[in-house]
Amino acid sequence: MDLKDKNIILCVSGGIAAYKAAGLASFLKKQGANVYAVMTKNALEFIKPLTFKTVTGNKVTTNMFDESDFVPHISLADLADLIIVAPATANIIAKAAHGIADDMVSTLLLSSNAKKIIVPSMNSKMYLNPITQKNIKLLKENDYFIMEPDIGLLACGYEGIGKFPDIEKxxxxxxxxxxxxxxxxxGKKILITLxxxxxxIDPVRYISNRSSGKMGFNLAEEFIARGGNVTLxxxxxxxxxxxxxxxxxxxxKIINVRSSNDLYDKVIGFENDFDIYCMVAAVADYMPDYKADKIKNKNGIELKLSATKDILASLKKRKNALYIGFAAETENLTKNAKEKLKNKNLDFIIANIVKGEKNAIGNDNAEVVILNKYNEEEFRIDYNDKKFIAQNIIDYIEKLGKFI
Ligand SMILES: Cc1cc2nc3c(=O)[nH]c(=O)nc-3n(C[C@H](O)[C@H](O)[C@H](O)COP(=O)(O)O)c2cc1C
Known part of the structure; x- marks a missing residue:
């Protein structure tokens, strides 16, 4: 699922995180949504409507009695696929919980049947105050979706719950x-290598491969879209x-790696830390002996390559974690993938064709075959762009979740 052509009303209330709502507006717009910002009078103390107008490309509503629009709260209420209040102050939460409609945001919330998300953001004492908690409970009982704030250092200097969550979240x-x-x-912690x-070889030369990282990035985007907490x-x-x-x-979180040995150390170092290991990186199978000085020989040189460590096979397999491997094959796709699935003790293996017109490596498109250890079924996703492939891979794994 994506946000293409979805109408999202972003209500901004007067909390210190109001400026972060501009980042959220811009993010949602980049995902294809039509974003309409609505601001409380107090939000105007923190950020100007011009910022939202610029990032969304749409008029920003701040005044219910603006005569340039025909009953603005009703037209926005009808237009909305979703309304999100981010940040939501203790004040707007209290007003929405009790049906108070004394400004544009609270009136809009009361007049729309669209799905409504509240992203509370405030000082911990305000958030944990039993009155705020009762108001949140009331909203939940009335079909509002409430996002739990993050815990951390708050703008007011306090440390605790109440922080505006990351935009990805x-x-x-x-x-x-x-x-x-x-x-x-x-909520799953997902490690992706790509x-x-x-x-x-020496200080100036190296061996690598044609991998671009496209499949890994597409998978990362899809995991994030489904609420995963991704590290790359x-x-x-x-x-x-x-x-x-x-x-x-x-x-x-992005961590850079260079060699297969480097990747090995980092992945093994994380063997107890993630719920899902999705190993998409094109790891060299062979490596040269490194020479500290630049190799010079006019008659050419011979490179002796030795096998690299098998990261996926070496990775400890924890019972409650999920292990997804990728294989690049030029022939006998299914047969080779089956062997790798077994030898490396994986839950899923996704085999790519890396030959001829459908060569996946470094390209925008791929054709893949997925095998899993839970049944003998082979699942093929025909040649398509990697975004589509990534969505379908994750759909497939999600459907098999019952085995996991
Ligand atoms: C500097 C400053 C920062 C504030 N930050 C928050 C906040 O993060 N969350 C919150 O609920 N209220 C915060 N407030 C209090 C709200 O601005 C106040 O309750 C206001 O009435 C909210 O109005 P609104 O909900 O109509 O936007 C802050 C006030 C000030 C002066």
Whole structure:
């Protein structure tokens, strides 16, 4: 599911996190949504409507009695696929819980049948105050969806619950509410390796492969959209893809790796830390002996390559974690993938064709075959762009969640 052509009303109330709502508006717009910002009078103390107008491209509503629009709270209420109040102050939560409609945001909330999300953000004492908690309970009983705030250092200097969540997290929550499905991946800690490794020959030369990281980034986006908490271990990839991913998901943890040995150490170092291991990186099978000085020989050189460590096979398999591997094959796709699934003791293996016209490596499209250890079924996803492939891979794994 994506946000293409969805009408999202973003209500901004007067909390210190109001400025972060501009980042959220811009993010939702980039995901294809039409975003309409509505601000309380007090929100105007923290951020100007011009910011929202610029990032959303739409008029910002701040005044219920604005005569340039025909009954603005009703037209917005009818237009909305979803209303999200972010940040939601203790005040707007109290007003919404008790049906008070004395400004544009509270009136809109009362007059719309659209799904409504509240993202509380405030000082811990305000949030934990039994009155606020009762108001939140009341909203839940009246079909509002409430997002739990983060715990951390708050703008007011206090440490505790009440922090505005990361935009990626809000997005994951929002997609779940819109799609009506709670994903198996929600709240799961997911480690994804992607890109190719670099095996150094000497200080100036190396061996790598054509991996671009496209499949890994598409999987990461899809996991995030389903509420997963993603960490990326990134090898040699397209810089353009990396910068566009970072600008979209600035809070996603990214760790750079270079060689297969480096990746091995990092993955094994994380063997107890994640719920899902999704190993997409194109790890070199062979590496040269590194020479500290630049190799010079006019008559050419012979490179002796030795086998690298098998990361997936070495990774400890915990009972309650899920292990997903990728295989790049030029022939006997299913047969080779079956062997790898067994030898490396994985839950799922996704085999890509890396030959001829459908060569997946470094390209935008792929054709894959998925095998799992729970039944003998083979699942093929025909040649398509990697976004589509990633969505279908994750749908497939999600459907098999009952075995996990
Ligand atoms: C500097 C400052 C920061 C504030 N931050 C918050 C906040 O993060 N959350 C909150 O609930 N109220 C916060 N308040 C209090 C609200 O602005 C106040 O309750 C106001 O009436 C909310 O109005 P609104 O809900 O109509 O936007 C803050 C006030 C000030 C002066």
């Amino acid at each position: 809000i997005y994951g929550f929002l997609l779940q509410i819109l799609s009506g499905k709670k994903s198996y991946f929600t 890109g190719g490794t670099i095996e150094d 271990l990134i090898g040699n990839i397209s810089e353009l893809l990396l910068s566009s991913f970072k600008s979209k998901y600035p809070k996603t």
